Amino acid sequence: SRNIRLAVIPGDGIGTEVVAEGLKVLEAVGVKIESTHYDLGATRYHATGETLSDEVLQELRGYDAILLGAIGDPSVPPGILERELLLRLRFELDHYVNLRPVKLFPGVETPLADTLPGDIDMVVVREGTESLYAGAGGVLRRGTPHEIATQESLNTAFGVERVVRYAFARAAERPRKKLTLVHKTNVLTYAGDLWQRTVNRIAPEFPEVTTDYQHIDAASMFFVNQPERFDVIVTDNLFGDIITDIGAAIAGGIGLAASGNINPDRTAPSMFEPVHGSAPDIAGQGKADPTATILSVAMMLDHLGLTEEAARVEQAVADDIVERLAGWAGRTTHEIGDDITARVSGGA
Amino acid sequence: SRNIRLAVIPGDGIGTEVVAEGLKVLEAVGVKIESTHYDLGATRYHATGETLSDEVLQELRGYDAILLGAIGDPSVPPGILERELLLRLRFELDHYVNLRPVKLFPGVETPLADTLPGDIDMVVVREGTESLYAGAGGVLRRGTPHEIATQESLNTAFGVERVVRYAFARAAERPRKKLTLVHKTNVLTYAGDLWQRTVNRIAPEFPEVTTDYQHIDAASMFFVNQPERFDVIVTDNLFGDIITDIGAAIAGGIGLAASGNINPDRTAPSMFEPVHGSAPDIAGQGKADPTATILSVAMMLDHLGLTEEAARVEQAVADDIVERLAGWAGRTTHEIGDDITARVSGGA
Ligand SMILES: CC(C)[C@H](C(=O)O)[C@@H](O)C(=O)O
Ligand SMILES: CC(C)[C@H](C(=O)O)[C@@H](O)C(=O)O
Numbered sequence: 001s002r003n004i005r006l007a008v009i010p011g012d013g014i015g016t017e018v019v020a021e022g023l024k025v026l027e028a029v030g031v032k033i034e035s036t037h038y039d040l041g042a043t044r045y046h047a048t049g050e051t052l053s054d055e056v057l058q059e060l061r062g063y064d065a066i067l068l069g070a071i072g073d074p075s076v077p078p079g080i081l082e083r084e085l086l087l088r089l090r091f092e093l094d095h096y097v098n099l100r101p102v103k104l105f106p107g108v109e110t111p112l113a114d115t116l117p118g119d120i121d122m123v124v125v126r127e128g129t130e131s132l133y134a135g136a137g138g139v140l141r142r143g144t145p146h147e148i149a150t151q152e153s154l155n156t157a158f159g160v161e162r163v164v165r166y167a168f169a170r171a172a173e174r175p176r177k178k179l180t181l182v183h184k185t186n187v188l189t190y191a192g193d194l195w196q197r198t199v200n201r202i203a204p205e206f207p208e209v210t211t212d213y214q215h216i217d218a219a220s221m222f223f224v225n226q227p228e229r230f231d232v233i234v235t236d237n238l239f240g241d242i243i244t245d246i247g248a249a250i251a252g253g254i255g256l257a258a259s260g261n262i263n264p265d266r267t268a269p270s271m272f273e274p275v276h277g278s279a280p281d282i283a284g285q286g287k288a289d290p291t292a293t294i295l296s297v298a299m300m301l302d303h304l305g306l307t308e309e310a311a312r313v314e315q316a317v318a319d320d321i322v323e324r325l326a327g328w329a330g331r332t333t334h335e336i337g338d339d340i341t342a343r344v345s346g347g348a
Numbered sequence: 349s350r351n352i353r354l355a356v357i358p359g360d361g362i363g364t365e366v367v368a369e370g371l372k373v374l375e376a377v378g379v380k381i382e383s384t385h386y387d388l389g390a391t392r393y394h395a396t397g398e399t400l401s402d403e404v405l406q407e408l409r410g411y412d413a414i415l416l417g418a419i420g421d422p423s424v425p426p427g428i429l430e431r432e433l434l435l436r437l438r439f440e441l442d443h444y445v446n447l448r449p450v451k452l453f454p455g456v457e458t459p460l461a462d463t464l465p466g467d468i469d470m471v472v473v474r475e476g477t478e479s480l481y482a483g484a485g486g487v488l489r490r491g492t493p494h495e496i497a498t499q500e501s502l503n504t505a506f507g508v509e510r511v512v513r514y515a516f517a518r519a520a521e522r523p524r525k526k527l528t529l530v531h532k533t534n535v536l537t538y539a540g541d542l543w544q545r546t547v548n549r550i551a552p553e554f555p556e557v558t559t560d561y562q563h564i565d566a567a568s569m570f571f572v573n574q575p576e577r578f579d580v581i582v583t584d585n586l587f588g589d590i591i592t593d594i595g596a597a598i599a600g601g602i603g604l605a606a607s608g609n610i611n612p613d614r615t616a617p618s619m620f621e622p623v624h625g626s627a628p629d630i631a632g633q634g635k636a637d638p639t640a641t642i643l644s645v646a647m648m649l650d651h652l653g654l655t656e657e658a659a660r661v662e663q664a665v666a667d668d669i670v671e672r673l674a675g676w677a678g679r680t681t682h683e684i685g686d687d688i689t690a691r692v693s694g695g696a
Contacts, residue, residue, distance in 0.1 A: 072534070078544075079537040087535070111573045113461040132501070137538045143545070147505035149538040153480070157495035184586070186420070187435070189427040190485045190497040196426075197491070217593035224572060224597040225459045238532070242590060245565035249572035 004304060006035040007063040007269070012042045012081075013278030014288035014333075015069025021290035021337025022067060022297045025316070028344040029301070029309045036063075040085055042073035051084035057092055065300050066093075066271040069293065070278035083135060090128050093268040095261035096159065097166050098126035098240060099299070100275065102227075102247030105256070107322040112224065112250055120251055122230040123174075125167040126240025128261055130159040131191070133237040155191045155236075160198045166264055167234035168206040178231035180212040182219045182239055195236070220246055248275050255289030256321075258296040260303060270303055272296040286332035291317055294340055316343035352652060354383040355411040355617070360390045360429075361626030362636035362681075363417025369638035369685025370415060370645045373664075376692040377649070377657045384411075388433055390421035399432035405440055413648050414441075414619035417641065418626035431483060438476050441616040443609035444507065445514050446474035446588060447647070448623065450575075450595030453604070455670040460572065460598055468599055470578040471522075473515040474588025476609055478507040479539070481585045503539045503584075508546045514612055515582035516554040526579035528560040530567045530587055543584070568594055596623050603637030604669075606644040608651060618651055620644040634680035639665055642688055664691035 008023065010016035026033060038056065045051055060066060071086045090098070104110055104120035136152035164181075171179040181199045185192030196213065203211050214222065216239045222229050223246045235243065248257035257275035274292030282288060295317055302310035320340050331339070356371065358364040374381060386404065393399055408414060419434045438446070452458055452468035484500035512529075519527040529547045533540030544561065551559050562570065564587045570577050571594045583591065596605035605623035622640030630636060643665055649658035668688050679687070 078533040078540065079535070082534040083537065111461055112459050133535055135535075135537070137501070137536075139538045139542070141505075145505050145509075147542060149503045149542040151501040151503075151536045151539050153485070153499040153501075155497045155499075157489075157493050161493075184589075185426040186430040187427070187481055187483075187586075187589075188485075188499045189431065189483070190487045191499045192426065194487070194495060194497040217589050220568065220590050221593040221597040221602065224594060225601065238535075241532075241535075241565050242568050245569040246572060246594065249569040253573065254569065 003032045003034055005062070005064045006033055007060050007066045008035050008037045009040050009066060010037065010069040011040065011071045011278060012073045013070055013280045013283035014276075015041070015071070015278050017283070017286070017288050017333045018274060018290040018293040019067060019069040021333060021340075022293040024337050024341045025294050025313060025344055026297050028341045029313055031301070031306060031309055041071055042076050042081060045076055045081060051081060052088050057088075060089070061093070061268050063269045065269050065304060067293075067297065067300065068271055068273040070274065070276060072278045074280055087133060087135070089271060090261050093261075093271065094263050094265070095128045095271060096163055097260075097262040097264055098128035098237070099260040099262050100124040100126060100240070100244040100247065101258065102244065102251050104251045105318055105321045107324060108252035108256065110250055110252055112227070115227070115250075119228045122227070122247070123170060123232050124240055124244050124247060125163060125170060125232060125234045126244060127159065127163045127235070127237045129237075130155055131237040153188070153191055153238075155194055157194065157198070160194055161202070162264075164195075164198050164202050164234055165205075167232055168202055168209055171209045171232040172206050174231060176231040177209045178212065179209050180214055180219070180230055180233050182214050182216055182233050182235040182243060184216050184239070185213070186215065191236070199234070216243070219243060223247060223250055244275060254292070256291050256295065258292050258299055260296065260299040262303065270300070272300040272303075286334060288333050290333050290337050291320075291340070294337070312344055313340075316340050319343055351380045351382055353410070353412045354381050355408050355414045356383050356385045357388050357414060358385065358417040359388065359419045359626060360421045361418055361628045361631035362624075363389070363419070363626050365631070365634070365636050365681045366622060366638040366641040367415060367417040369681060369688075370641040372685050372689045373642050373661060373692055374645050376689045377661055379649070379654060379657055389419055390424050390429060393424055393429060399429060400436050405436075408437070409441070409616050411617045413617050413652060415645065415648065416619055416621040418622065418624060420626045422628055435481060435483070437619060438609050441609075441619065442611045442613070443476045443619060444511055445608075445610040445612055446476040446585070447608040447610050448472040448474060448588070448592040448595065449606065450592065450599050452599045453666055453669045455672060456600035456604065458598055458600055460575070463575070463598075467576040470575070470595070471518060471580050472588055472592050472595060473511060473518060473580060473582045474592060475507065475511045475583070475585045477585075478503055479585040501536070501539055501586075503542055505542065505546070508543055509550070510612075512543075512546050512550050512582055513553075515580055516550055516557055519557045519580040520554050522579060524579040525557045526560065527557050528562055528567070528578055528581050530562050530564055530581050530583040530591060532564050532587070533561070534563065539584070547582070564591070567591060571595060571598060592623060602640070604639050604643065606640050606647055608644065608647040610651065618648070620648040620651075634682060636681050638681050638685045639668075639688070642685070660692055664688050667691055
């Protein structure tokens, strides 16, 4: 089988811990990997002032995929590592699809009452390269009573159309074939109108898909009290950020939420990362759940065409989760990683 | 006792139904009211093309308060009534505090498992006159592959400081005295920095209040799995819109969520409205729960200094809700209104 060239960016805090377990599982699944570690993140920033150099970025373009742990540390002012490293990677590598499944695995405790696994099974297709994440904006008279600060959301027909088309294609593959646009068309009238018109225009290309619209505020509410409404969601970068954290909460917590920053045109490597952050408060204690990273590894395998291997990892996670029910709580990061690795190997 | 001059805008859909019940309760509470109805909304728009004329706006300034039902109808393109009527009222009447309590009443069924009334008891202070709601933005090459659409968030030191100071004052009055800023400082760096610096600068004026910060994505998650984290929240207009709908969901649904669009400087009347919309799908069927409007009436009484009357209405609602537990489900809009009215009168 082919060799996968993988760039690994463990990052900060629990990032390094969970990535180690993800790699363990990846090895056990029996694919040939050539991985190179990059020590990007807070430590490197403090030591050298560097977040992401043009040279490193250029090098990263040469890999088949990137596995990322988590970026961010309280010792660095908010926004620096996020904008100059994490978001720069997403933008430069044109990860226009930020794919975030929201699925309640059997055996997982959800904070929602009377909710069964079948009730929560959706995929959020979050746009990854536009809107308020563009970083446009500015400040005048900073620190004075006359300060004004602006942030600009930039949205293009090009950017919206490609992610909407991707979302339709995903919806067409799923049993329910339902696509919900989430936006705030009644307030963000210019951007919302572009999104809604784009969905309307692409819809006839996918006659088997039914479409639907919800405002972000209503959608957030429905995540909590009617999650079964949703199948595939397509949404803007910021709304997607918010709604996928609600998704993580209802599907059992941030310890299980995986994501892929996808470049569907494959003009650059896609990047896979748990939805959670670096969690400095529990870093180094073996308390982090590596499951989100392991599920992100499964998404990566799937993206690389290794469908059978991806399914094997996902099944191992599903089995491991059922086992938790039977009283396996309190395992360390390593132990969870080892247990899932053993299942993957056993099933090989 | 004094005469309250009240402007009533029932609006669209279930707005008219719930407002009628709110007025019934208001009458029963024994305050002298002089109310004038304004037929603003979809019907007026279709008949005359008018959303809110300068003359009507000027007239509205003369009242002590405004009671609003709901605005919006599918027959009007998204954004027209919202921007030209509802948001115009909030902006022109300088409702810079959009006050939204999130409180689980005993007896209300929450969608969250293992959650008790004491776990959900917070107040969201949503900014009401700035940010992406300013309506700034534009579109170029509409409908072509080269379209770009922008939305601009406008934030001022003046606007942020006054709402932050209000939120600190609210927090100082409450037993827990905790204020959480919710924003997205790691991405919206200019606006987020203004908000965070403002909170830091005002904090010493309220040494008894502890402050805290959460990103909007994390806060949305915590609403679902750790709502007890929050006491008073201060946040931006858009984040407040989203988070208060999650709040409504966890506190038992949109049928119970009240709000006040407050002008704390009293340079113009404040406006009270349920958080829910016009719900055209159930309009005219007597299915709408008027409780959110009745609780908004209580907020209005409180704002007008009628503290005892406000408490009486809130107590009547609390008692009515406990009664629901005992099997009073399935009442019509009128019946709920009548029941609460009877309690208010009985307790007078
Ligand atoms: C860390 C932050 C910049 C990031 C985002 O907002 O996209 C995170 O919240 C996420 O969802 O991956
Ligand atoms: C109708 C809409 C413009 C409004 C808002 O976004 O503020 C509503 O959602 C609300 O929360 O009152």
